[in-house]
Amino acid sequence: MKNIKTKPLNIAVILPAFNEEITIKKSILDFYTTLPRASIYVINNNSSDQTEFIANKTLTKNKIHGGVLNEPKQGKGNALKKAFCEIDADIYLIADADCTYPAFHAFELIEPLIKGQADMVVGDRHSLGQYKKQNKRMFHNFGNKLVLFIINLLFRSNLHDVMSGFRALSRDFVQNYPVIVEGFEIETDLALFALDKGFRIQEIPIVYKERPLGSFSKLSTFGDGAKVVFTIFQMLRIYKPFFFFAILSGFFFLSGLLFGLPVINEYMISKFIYHVPLAILSAALMILSFIAIGLGVMLDAVAHQNKINFQFRMLDKALKNR
Ligand SMILES: Nc1nc2c(ncn2[C@@H]2O[C@H](COP(=O)(O)OP(=O)(O)OP(=O)(O)O)[C@@H](O)[C@H]2O)c(=O)[nH]1
Ligand SMILES: [Mg+2]
Structure with missing residues (x-):
C-alpha cells in the first residue's frame, strides 16, 4: 500500500466520517486551529451526503495538509485500518467528525506521547461527568459501565473510559496493532490490546458535547452493544x-x-x-x-x-x- 508522508510535525489527525456533512467542516477547522501544523485526514466510508465534497473543499481552501481517504468497506474499524495502513505519522490523533470531542483538548492528548510517557492517551468522558449529562441514551451509559467493569476486573486495571472515540496513539502502537474488528468494537479492541500487551495507557478527563442539532449518531444501541459484548467474549477466549x-x-x-x-x-x-x-x-x-x-x-x-x-x-x- 502507498505511504502518505505527513509533514512537518508528523502528527496525523484522523477523522472517520460517515454522513457527517453537517459537522465535518467545523471538525476539520477546529483541529486545524488547535494543531495548525498537523495533517488532517478524513476517512470517508461510502457517505451518501456531501461529507467527501465538503471535507475536500475545506482542506483545499485552507491549505491544510492531509486529505480524504475513501474506504469502500463499511465500518469505523475498517476506516481506521485504512488510516493506519496508509498514513505515516509519529502520532495518530483519532476523533469523531461530529464535534462531540472538543479539539482544544488535542494538545493534552498528544503531550504524553511527545514526552514518551504513554503509548495511548484516551480522552476520558466520564471523569468530569460529561457523558452522562450530554448523552441522552440511557443504555449507552449502562453499556459503557458494564464493559468497563469487566475489563478492569479481568486486567486489574483502573480505566475510566474504554469506549472513547478520542485518543492519541504512538507510532509504535499503531505499527504493532492488527486491526481485526470492522465496526464500533474498535475502541474496546484498542483498549484490550493495549492492556494485554502492556502498552502504557493514560487517560485525560475531557469535556464532551452533544451532537449538534440535525446530525445523527451512527451507533445502534443494541446492534453495536452486542458486537462489543461479543468482542469481549472473543478477547477472553484469546487473551484469558x-x-x-x-x-x-x-x-x-x-x-x-x-x-x-x-x-x-x-x-x-x-x-x-x-x-x-x-x-x-x-x-x-x-x-x-x-x-x-x-x-x-x-x-x-x-x-x-x-x-x-x-x-x-x-x-x-x-x-x-x-
Ligand atoms: N469511516 C466511517 N466512519 C464511521 C462509520 N460509522 C461511524 N463513523 C464515524 O465514527 C465517528 C463515531 O460515530 P458516532 O455515530 O458519532 O458514534 P458515537 O460517537 O459512539 O455516538 P454519538 O454519541 O452519537 O456521537 C463519527 O465521526 C462517524 O461519522 C463508518 O462506517 N465509517
Ligand atoms: Mg460521536
Whole structure:
C-alpha cells in the first residue's frame, strides 16, 4: 500500500466520517486551529451526503495538509485500518467528525506521547461527568459501565473510559496493532490490546458535547452493544483462555454433578443403576469438564508464548532502531 508522508510535525489527525456533512467542516477547522501544523485526514466510508465534497473543499481552501481517504468497506474499524495502513505519522490523533470531542483538548492528548510517557492517551468522558449529562441514551451509559467493569476486573486495571472515540496513539502502537474488528468494537479492541500487551495507557478527563442539532449518531444501541459484548467474549477466549475455559469447565462440572447425584444416590441405596441415560449424560458432562480445563491450560501456555514473542519482536525493533 502507498505511504502518505505527513509533514512537518508528523502528527496525523484522523477523522472517520460517515454522513457527517453537517459537522465535518467545523471538525476539520477546529483541529486545524488547535494543531495548525498537523495533517488532517478524513476517512470517508461510502457517505451518501456531501461529507467527501465538503471535507475536500475545506482542506483545499485552507491549505491544510492531509486529505480524504475513501474506504469502500463499511465500518469505523475498517476506516481506521485504512488510516493506519496508509498514513505515516509519529502520532495518530483519532476523533469523531461530529464535534462531540472538543479539539482544544488535542494538545493534552498528544503531550504524553511527545514526552514518551504513554503509548495511548484516551480522552476520558466520564471523569468530569460529561457523558452522562450530554448523552441522552440511557443504555449507552449502562453499556459503557458494564464493559468497563469487566475489563478492569479481568486486567486489574483502573480505566475510566474504554469506549472513547478520542485518543492519541504512538507510532509504535499503531505499527504493532492488527486491526481485526470492522465496526464500533474498535475502541474496546484498542483498549484490550493495549492492556494485554502492556502498552502504557493514560487517560485525560475531557469535556464532551452533544451532537449538534440535525446530525445523527451512527451507533445502534443494541446492534453495536452486542458486537462489543461479543468482542469481549472473543478477547477472553484469546487473551484469558484459562479463565474462559475454567468457567466453561465449571459449568459442565456442576451440570454433571447435578445429573449425577441422583444416580450416585440410587447406587448407594440399591447397589444398582436404574437411570442409565442419566448416568451416561452425567459422565459425558464430566468428561467435557475435564477436556475444557485441559484446553484452558494448553491455550494459556500458547497465549503466554504469544506474549513473549510479541515482546521479543518489540525489543528487536527497538534495538534495530537505535
Ligand atoms: N469511516 C466511517 N466512519 C464511521 C462509520 N460509522 C461511524 N463513523 C464515524 O465514527 C465517528 C463515531 O460515530 P458516532 O455515530 O458519532 O458514534 P458515537 O460517537 O459512539 O455516538 P454519538 O454519541 O452519537 O456521537 C463519527 O465521526 C462517524 O461519522 C463508518 O462506517 N465509517
Ligand atoms: Mg460521536
